Amino acid sequence: MTDVFQYTPGDSVLHRMNPVTKIFLTFCICMAAFLTDHLSVLIFLLFLDLMLGVIAGIPRKAFSIFRGLAKISLFLFALQALFVRRGNPVFWIITDEGLRTAGTVVLRLLVVCLPFALILAVTQVSDIANSMVQVLHVPYAYAFTLALTIRFIPLFMEEMSGIMEAQAARGIEFDTKNILKKFGLLLPLCAPLLISSMRQTGATATAARVRGFSLRTADSGYKKYGFGLVDLCAAVLSIALIAGAAWIR
Amino acid sequence: MIRIQSLTFRYEDSKVDALHDINLTIPDGSFLGIIGPAGAGKTTIAQCISGIIPHAVRGDFYGSVVIDGLDSADTPLTDLSRLVGTVFQDVERQIIFPVVEDELLYGLENFGVPREKIEERMTFALTHTGITSLRHRTISSLSGGQRQKVAIASLIALQPKILILDEPTGELDPGSSRKIFALLQELNRTYGITVVVIEQKIMLLCEFAKRLAVMDQGRIIREGSVREVLGNISRLEEIGVNCPRVARFSSLLGEQIRQEISVCVNVEEAEREARRVMG
Numbered sequence A: 001m002t003d004v005f006q007y008t009p010g011d012s013v014l015h016r017m018n019p020v021t022k023i024f025l026t027f028c029i030c031m032a033a034f035l036t037d038h039l040s041v042l043i044f045l046l047f048l049d050l051m052l053g054v055i056a057g058i059p060r061k062a063f064s065i066f067r068g069l070a071k072i073s074l075f076l077f078a079l080q081a082l083f084v085r086r087g088n089p090v091f092w093i094i095t096d097e098g099l100r101t102a103g104t105v106v107l108r109l110l111v112v113c114l115p116f117a118l119i120l121a122v123t124q125v126s127d128i129a130n131s132m133v134q135v136l137h138v139p140y141a142y143a144f145t146l147a148l149t150i151r152f153i154p155l156f157m158e159e160m161s162g163i164m165e166a167q168a169a170r171g172i173e174f175d176t177k178n179i180l181k182k183f184g185l186l187l188p189l190c191a192p193l194l195i196s197s198m199r200q201t202g203a204t205a206t207a208a209r210v211r212g213f214s215l216r217t218a219d220s221g222y223k224k225y226g227f228g229l230v231d232l233c234a235a236v237l238s239i240a241l242i243a244g245a246a247w248i249r
Numbered sequence B: 001m002i003r004i005q006s007l008t009f010r011y012e013d014s015k016v017d018a019l020h021d022i023n024l025t026i027p028d029g030s031f032l033g034i035i036g037p038a039g040a041g042k043t044t045i046a047q048c049i050s051g052i053i054p055h056a057v058r059g060d061f062y063g064s065v066v067i068d069g070l071d072s073a074d075t076p077l078t079d080l081s082r083l084v085g086t087v088f089q090d091v092e093r094q095i096i097f098p099v100v101e102d103e104l105l106y107g108l109e110n111f112g113v114p115r116e117k118i119e120e121r122m123t124f125a126l127t128h129t130g131i132t133s134l135r136h137r138t139i140s141s142l143s144g145g146q147r148q149k150v151a152i153a154s155l156i157a158l159q160p161k162i163l164i165l166d167e168p169t170g171e172l173d174p175g176s177s178r179k180i181f182a183l184l185q186e187l188n189r190t191y192g193i194t195v196v197v198i199e200q201k202i203m204l205l206c207e208f209a210k211r212l213a214v215m216d217q218g219r220i221i222r223e224g225s226v227r228e229v230l231g232n233i234s235r236l237e238e239i240g241v242n243c244p245r246v247a248r249f250s251s252l253l254g255e256q257i258r259q260e261i262s263v264c265v266n267v268e269e270a271e272r273e274a275r276r277v278m279g
């Protein structure tokens, strides 16, 4: 699970695309998902997400992210289906309206989360930060903070599993199936984890300072982020998605 | 030149001085090794030289650290960093980006190294640390020793006037450690870079460093040429510094036969000395 947010080297179309285009594409997929209420459109978008994973040459990773999200989604689906009271009953207290709403919410969640994870898998955080500064003129400090946050997710997770192993070795059962119980076990770990990761980011920020962080400008980047044919195609596709979703509604 | 005068530093919330009344002058072109037991204040002194103390670490700072005429307390950290390159003890925290190439590019880009020079500098740093083949690898796929080399390479690429390395071979095997020291020696000799290296492997310091400083409990208790410092082995062993066996051998031999014996720093010398006094 810890490698989900990590960069996977490769040479696919998605790897070569300008990071800004990738962010735009992700953004448009999200917009489209929020514009539409049609289950079929959402399913199409989900299919598109998974196709992106295939195009990026990381189908396995895409499906494993999908599986992880699907587990959370199932839980949400059950909650939604139980709580929506409108519509005609299908069985017990579940209504057709409830099922439809739950399906929409859950699909939307999947459609929105997947591309973010995929983009992180095929784009180096430094490229995201640099291109945002170069192309979008985002202030470097913000872009760097974002890059550093993304960079620390895997470290954070590694540390988390390290602590869990240490606790498990002392007889604490983290592998319990009871979600609430597991949550209760994890909660006390949050504070020490947060403190240790804050100290780590602090030291890394110092490492950045002593290598000229404050001198960096939009022109500092050695790599230049140009736009090519792939970017044009992706942009057209992105806009078409939004237009299509708005039109069908 | 680095001139440290009456430097005392105490970390915020700490009850004892981490450094106490340090006086040390490091001339241009030196190769100084700093050695001492855990908690002696080695990392703290390194951070004082690089300006991280007092600019990025809170505490009480007395005395002065002057680098090339710049008082570290009055000079912005960025300006100090142009002069002094620092390799942290904790490599995990030093490395900022997930891919080797980006890590090397970062400082080069920021300090405004001209585009046409960047490739050359990167190639230089990568070849000399022996990690050319790792250029496009992700950091998470590297071993501890390889990460250490990446950290060193990212600073060598910047070619600072002064290079401070805090236990740069902590995760390296003996072979790689020697290569790193040989590289430091080359940088020192060929480019006149001042090298200050904190190191536990005393044999490496004996072989490569020109001078040694021994720290204990926030003080510098000895400073001088390698031979001068090793002349007083019993004092070093008292504070827990592991002395090379040849040096211990020569001092023991001297005591046994009650005769002046010059300190030996390698096996050949010890053999020669032994043959001489034994006749």
Ligand SMILES: Nc1ncnc2c1ncn2[C@@H]1O[C@H](COP(=O)(O)OP(=O)(O)OP(=O)(O)O)[C@@H](O)[C@H]1O
Pocket (backbone or CB within 6 Å): B011, B012, B013, B014, B018, B036, B037, B038, B039, B040, B041, B042, B043, B044, B045, B089
């Ligand atoms: N951030 C800190 N806050 C408070 N005290 C600290 C801090 N860092 C170090 N110290 C204390 O300052 C003293 C010197 O620490 P320093 O890290 O310089 O030792 P060192 O010689 O580098 O040791 P090592 O060989 O373990 O790296 C120690 O007593 C240590 O406990």
Ligand SMILES: [Mg+2]
Pocket (backbone or CB within 6 Å): B042, B043, B044, B089, B166
């Ligand atoms: Mg230290």
